[in-house]
Amino acid sequence: MNKTSVIQEMDLKYNLHSWSAQAGLNPHVITKAEGIYFWNEEGERFYDMSSQLVNMNIGHGNKKVIQAIKDQADKLPFIGPAFALDVRAEAAKKVVEVAPANMKKVFFTNSGAEANENAIKMARMYTGRYKMFSAYRAYHGATYGAANLTGEPRRFASEPGIAGFVKFVGPYAYRGPIEFKNEEEASKYYLTLLREQIEYEGSETIAAIFQESVVGTNGILIPPKGWMQGVRDLCDEFGIMMVCDEVMAGWGRTGEWFAVNNWNVQPDMITFAKGSTCGYIPLGGVLVNGKIADHFNKNTLICGLTYSAHPMGCAAACATIDVYKEENLIQKSKEMGVVLGEILEEMKEKHASVGDVRYIGLFSAIELVKDRNSKEPLVPYGKDPDGIMKKILGMLREKGFWNYSHENIIIVAPPLIIKKDELRDAMKIMDNVLDFVDEMMDE
Structure with a gap:
């Protein structure tokens, strides 16, 4: 053999x-x-x-990121998340600096699914509401909460699901029920459906609308003109958190640091992972805006992970962000x-x-x-x-x-x-x- x-x-x-x-x-x-x-x-x-x-x-084999991981392993491979650490502070600062201007703090996780799990909890804690909207053609992870956000068939193994998770039909102009004249018409159609569903579900019960900024695995569905701003407007009108899953679309994948920048829209939270360290060490996170950050100055953040802001993951993130800039x-x-x-x-x-x-x-x-x-x-x-x-x-x-x-x-x-x-x-x-x-x- x-x-x-x-x-x-x-x-x-x-x-x-x-x-x-x-x-x-x-x-x-x-x-x-x-x-x-x-x-x-x-x-x-x-x-x-x-x-x-x-x-x-x-890409594979980037020497700068590999060396950063080696150096951190020699210096301090792990310390619990309750402690302040140079590389932990630097990674958070670097992530926030390249994020949309309204993002103020980050809670580090180990993956995109974990990021979405914690964003669900943050949205519920911040708003006092319990319902989560997400699209059918969407993937947000395979852990239980993230799988309930997921709209495609990989969610079935996690059903019956958690109470309060509601699916909506996101824009998919190519397979729309009518032939749209332009992107704006498509956005208007799908936003009308979303508004109706918000009203039918009781807007006062909805904590957040989750969406992939660009739907990834389920077809690279790029939001038509007007959609992202339309969702932002609906969230503002009804006091709903707009959460953009940038696990796949973030970190330069769409030609911007974060995909939402393509539409000049600022969500309330952004979840990320993949491109933050490019797989060299697992790392993800939830970016939150100033209002949410201020809320958790006075209210307990009931989120915790043994490996949150892992030093070697943070070292990899710092080096990876440098590579994006230098190259x-x-x-x-x-x-x-x-x-x-x-x-x-x-x-x-x-x-x-x-x-x-x-x-x-x-x-x-x-x-x-x-x-x-x-x-x-x-x-x-x-x-x-x-x-x-x-x-x-x-x-x-x-x-x-x-x-x-x-x-x-x-x-x-x-x-x-x-x-x-x-x-x-x-x-x-x-x-x-x-x-x-x-x-x-x-x-």
């Missing part, structure tokens, strides 16, 4: 892999990663075209996003299987359909009975292009360090595989 087989056998014997039936799994054994690439034991190289789980924004990655994301958008529009024009493409910065989706006129998705919602999407991903991976799909949608979100020639070369693989999808549709 070769080394790869031994490692894989041990992995499958002792590990439970997420979102999978364990029988039949065949995980690659990964040996190294650098920049936008990673390699398996057989020496096969893959373009990391989803930044792993849309978190490796600065100008926020602007690079915006510039390379233009290139990616041009490539995707060309693919949409060329391939009959591509119903729609959506992109903002280096955050994009290719929506596959059986028929462009009817917009019938390539696979039904929540199902892939014939393994079609799995087959498409398999073909991409055979050619060295690693990413993931959700429903009938292929996600493309490479590291922000990707160069133009690397992006074009990688997307040629996608182009070739879409030729196969077109042929499959004609059979």
